[in-house]
Amino acid sequence: MVKMPSHTLIRDPKVECMPIEERRQLQFKRLKDLVERVYIQSPFYRKHFIEHGVRPDDIKTLEDLRRLPFTVKDDLRENYPFELFSVPVKDVVRIHCSSGTTGKPVVSGYTHNDMETWTELMARTFTLAGVTYRDVVHNAFGYGLFTGGLGHDMGARKIGAAVVPMSGGVNNRQIMLMEDFGATVLTCTPSYALVLAETAAKMGVDIKSRLKLRVALFGAEPSTEEMREHIEEKLHLEAYETFGMGEIMGPGISVECAYHNGMHMQDDHFLPEIIDPDTGEPLPPGEQGELVITTLTKEAMPLIRYRTRDITRLNTEPCPCGRTAIRHFKLAGRTDDMMVIKGVNVFPSQVEAVLLRHSELAPQYVLVVERVNNLDRLEIQVEASDEFYNQGRDNIEQFTKKLHHEMQQMLYISSKITIVPPRAIQRSEGKAKRVIDRRKETNQI
Numbered sequence: 171m172v173k174m175p176s177h178t179l180i181r182d183p184k185v186e187c188m189p190i191e192e193r194r195q196l197q198f199k200r201l202k203d204l205v206e207r208v209y210i211q212s213p214f215y216r217k218h219f220i221e222h223g224v225r226p227d228d229i230k231t232l233e234d235l236r237r238l239p240f241t242v243k244d245d246l247r248e249n250y251p252f253e254l255f256s257v258p259v260k261d262v263v264r265i266h267c268s269s270g271t272t273g274k275p276v277v278s279g280y281t282h283n284d285m286e287t288w289t290e291l292m293a294r295t296f297t298l299a300g301v302t303y304r305d306v307v308h309n310a311f312g313y314g315l316f317t318g319g320l321g322h323d324m325g326a327r328k329i330g331a332a333v334v335p336m337s338g339g340v341n342n343r344q345i346m347l348m349e350d351f352g353a354t355v356l357t358c359t360p361s362y363a364l365v366l367a368e369t370a371a372k373m374g375v376d377i378k379s380r381l382k383l384r385v386a387l388f389g390a391e392p393s394t395e396e397m398r399e400h401i402e403e404k405l406h407l408e409a410y411e412t413f414g415m416g417e418i419m420g421p422g423i424s425v426e427c428a429y430h431n432g433m434h435m436q437d438d439h440f441l442p443e444i445i446d447p448d449t450g451e452p453l454p455p456g457e458q459g460e461l462v463i464t465t466l467t468k469e470a471m472p473l474i475r476y477r478t479r480d481i482t483r484l485n486t487e488p489c490p491c492g493r494t495a496i497r498h499f500k501l502a503g504r505t506d507d508m509m510v511i512k513g514v515n516v517f518p519s520q521v522e523a524v525l526l527r528h529s530e531l532a533p534q535y536v537l538v539v540e541r542v543n544n545l546d547r548l549e550i551q552v553e554a555s556d557e558f559y560n561q562g563r564d565n566i567e568q569f570t571k572k573l574h575h576e577m578q579q580m581l582y583i584s585s586k587i588t589i590v591p592p593r594a595i596q597r598s599e600g601k602a603k604r605v606i607d608r609r610k611e612t613n614q615i
Contacts, residue, residue, distance in 0.1 A: 185438060186294070186493045193494060197441055198232045200466035205229050205238070208472055212256040214249055215474065235441065235464065236452055240475045243276065246417055250274040254471050257281060262470050266317050266416055278317070278417050279470035285324075287467055291422035291436050292325020298427045298434065299385055299410040301355050303330030306382075308353035310344060310362060311390070312600055313337045317420030318390055322357045325422065331355070338362060338599030341369040349380050356386040360393040360401060360409075361602035364533055367404040368593075378406045387412050389421050391601045392501045394519050396526030400533050411500065413480075418463055418473060424498060432485045432497030439467045442496060443475070444484050447505050455484040460505060461498065479505040481517075507605065509539055511546045514583050518604040521550055524580050530558040530569055534595045541609040548585040550577065556592050 188196070206226045208215040219225065222239040229237070245254070251267075252259055254277075263282050267275040280288065301307065307326040311318030319337055326333045334351055336344060338358070344366055347353070356363065363386060370377050377383070383405055388398075389412040398409045413433055414421030423440050424433040435442050440463050444453045447460040461480045465472045481504065485497040503517035510516075518537060525531050532553040540547050554566065566589050574587050596603075 186434075186495065188438070188494055190494055193438065194232055196438055197466065200438075201232065201235060201441060201464065202226075202229055204464070204466055204472055204474070208256055208474065212254070212472075214245070214254050215256075235443070235475070238464075238475050240450065240462070240477050241473050242477050243417070243479075246276045247274050251277045252279070255279050256472055257470050266320075266420065267315050268416055269315075275315075276417050277471075278419075281469040284419075284469050287439065288321060288419055288422060289324040289328050291419070291439065292321050293328035294325075294436065295387070295412055295422050295425045296325050296329055296331070296355075298425050299355075299387055300428060301326070301329065301331060301385060301387075305331045305354045305385075306334065306352050307331050307355040307357060308334045308336055308344075308348050308351070308383075310336050310338055310356065310358035310366070311421075316600075317414065317416045318357075321414065321420040321422060322387070326355075326357075341365060342373060345370050345373055345375055345381075348383065349375065352382050354382050354384050356383055356405070356407070358386075358388065359390045359598075359601055360388045360397055361391060361598055362600065363388065363401050363405060363409075365597050365599070367401070368597075377404070381406075383407045385410065387425075389414055392503060392507075392519055394522045394526065395500070396523055397533060400526055413498075413501070415463075415478060417471075418465055418476060418478075419468065423463070427489065427491040427493060429490050431489065432499055434489070434493050434495045434497055437495045439465070441466055442484060442498065444482070445477075447479075447481075455486045455496075458483045458502065461501075481505065481508075509537070509548075509605065509607070511539065511548050512583050514581065516548070516581055516583070520580055521577070522604075524573070524576050525550075525552050527576075528569075528573070530555055531589070532592060534593075534597075535604065536595055537605045539605070539607045539609055546609065548581075548583065549588055550585055551588045551590055551595065553592055553595055554589050559592055 209226050218239055224237050261281055262279040264280040264285060267277045309319060309322050311322055313319035323333050323335055384407050386407050386409045388409055402409050410426045412421055413424040424435040426433050443462040444459040445462050446453055453459045461478045461482050463476050463478060464474050481502040482498045503519050508515050508517055525535055526533055532555050535552040538549040570587050570589055577585055
């Protein structure tokens with residue numbers, strides 16, 4: 171069922187409501203310009219194209235995009251720090267990068283024009299969520315090398331909203347300032363929104379009566395519809411999901427409109443495809459696969475057919491909001507988050523969907539995968555709600571049996587369910603860590 175908007179739709183009809191054929195012509199022109207530019211300016215892409223037997227003249231239609239080779243994250247790591255730049259470093263005005271916890275960080279550079287584009291895309295993002303110059307935006311995304319905080323900051327300021335550049339942490343202070351400053355918009359990860367809701371409860375702050383929050387923009391980690399509904403109930407607001415990647419631009423690649431029937435890809439700047447993650451072959455709209463993005467207008471570090479590893483589907487049907495950009499569905503997970511257990515593909519989102527059906531449980535969980543006697547074993551640890559935990563061990567054991575049956579029907583494998591006390595699972599100020607894979611260290615014979 172389509173959810174009707176709770177605010178007046180605001181859009182730029184010249185771009186966001188552009189006729190489909192005109193949009194495709196714009197995409198092709200920008201794709202053609204991009205391929206010619208990187209062939210001349212980027213040693214990496216010139217070599218990449220030559221190795222795959224393709225030249226700029228081979229791109230004669232938009233469908234010829236599939237003739238171009240993929241770019242993968244290892245290409246970014248192997249060309250650290252600036253070898254993927256298509257402009258001299260002197261023309262770069264901003265550099266962001268990932269944390270680099272698994273090796274060299276993934277770098278992204280921006281020219282002045284890139285920054286202007288990014289700011290405009292983030293202004294569109296806020297506008298799609300009904301945010302205006304009258305709002306006060308409490309920005310709890312991390313500032314610094316992470317793109318989330320600064321990206322949302324630029325977009326909110328572009329539309330004239332007041333921004334509180336809070337970043338994460340110091341949870342009691344977050345609640346105090348949201349109340350004192352009259353925040354109407356919250357931006358953060360879904361998991362951190364849950365932390366803030368818990369903090370307000372501990373402080374005795376009634377969110378509905380003492381805070382003015384009405385809208386939240388969430389991103390940086392996947393979440394289910396069940397998680398959205400839980401957060402909306404706890405924080406008394408309307409939640410909008412956004413999608414971004416630091417190596418592509420940052421936040422602002424796609425966002426839900428007020429109908430909440432998919433995320434509008436800002437495809438005048440980002441050209442999406444869906445491919446079979448195993449074969450690399452393109453899939454038609456409606457089929458689930460890996461999202462691939464080509465940055466049509468990025469100057470400093472354009473990426474061609476970048477494999478995001480995110481799993482989703484494209485939707486070409488018209489949206490009631492009037493925007494003509496292609497939409498994608500909520501991310502089902504990432505290929506690198508997918509766990510293969512006893513030959514079965516398991517995503518954390520599948521587990522979350524089952525857990526959050528039950529009021530007896532809190533929306534905090536972790537999946538622990540071990541290998542015992544050369545066999546994989548999945549344990550799902552989930553917190554009980556305060557009320558349910560106080561009902562006693564017998565009730566918990568009976569409920570665990572019911573939950574085990576439901577999970578087996580969802581995953582098609584048997585798993586161990588452990589219901590732990592409230593607040594036993596570690597909280598995060600940013601992205602929640604949902605999977606602990608110990609198989610390499612627990613192969614006991």
